[in-house]
Amino acid sequence: MDRGRLTYAIGAAVLLSGCGMLASCKVLTVEEDRAIRARQGGALDAPGYVAGMWDDKALPAFRAAAVPLDTLASAIAQDVDRAGGTFGRRAGEGSAWTFVLEGAGRVVSVDSTSRRGQVMVALPNWPSGQSARFQIGPVVEGSAVRDALPFVTFDDFADQLVFADVGRALTARALAGVRPVAAGLRPGQTVRFVGIANIRYANAPLIVTPISLKVGRAG
Structure with missing residues (x-):
């Protein structure tokens, strides 16, 4: 050949x-x-991981990072990057700033029946002048709850899938505590909250994943 x-x-x-x-x-x-990966022993029990650190680590971290609404609104209106450097954190250069905010607002509307449940809340003096959208799920946008925790980083997990699982588990844990309260809210009520938002610029729509919701007076 x-x-x-x-x-x-x-x-x-x-x-x-x-x-x-x-x-x-x-x-x-x-x-x-x-x-x-689970059969091979490489998967993480994300809900179990979150349950083990929620009360002792996550909630104290949120409380320590929370910024009063008026203070954050004023800082963001002046310079969102400076506000982020002072009050927030972000995953990397070019990413949105993640803020933990606390305050009160007036309930405008409530939707607790759809998959993308939400409570619209009018906030005093917020730069955009729009009502904030509080996500109550079960389907939500983004991973703000995970992004707010400095001790939960990508490098600590096997891959992107596991990191995403942890983000979803953190969000689910947060919403489990606020959905019953949110479902009982009515337009015109004042709601006090602690929540987390990813913000890129001052006039961006404010989308908040709540950690705590309570009916009460603004003062």
Whole structure:
């Protein structure tokens, strides 16, 4: 066999072998991958991890980082990056600033029946002049609760999937404590809150994931 035919034969054999290998491969869904990692002992029990540190570490961290609403509103109106450097934190350069804020506002509307439940709250002197959207879930945007905790970082976990699981578990734990209160709110009531928001610029719509909600007077 001459060299050209030999090269062709080898190439064909490699191609057929590769096709056989591809045919035997399976593209895994996220759920299947997570199940495999669990069987191999590489998965983290995210809800258990969160339950173990929520009361002793997470809640004290939120309380320590909480900024009065009036103080934060004034600082953000002047310079959001300076406000972030003083009162907030962010995952990296170019990311939104994460703030823990506490204060009171007037309930405008409540939707506790949809998957993306929300309470619209009018806040005094907020830079955008819009009502804040308090997410009560169960489906929410973003991972503000995780972002607010300096001791929960990507490098501490096996991969992005595990890190995302932890973020969802933290949000679920926060919302479990506020959904019953939120469902009972009525327009016109004053609600006191501690919540977390990711903010990029002063006039951005304010989307808050609440940690605490209580009916009460603003003063």
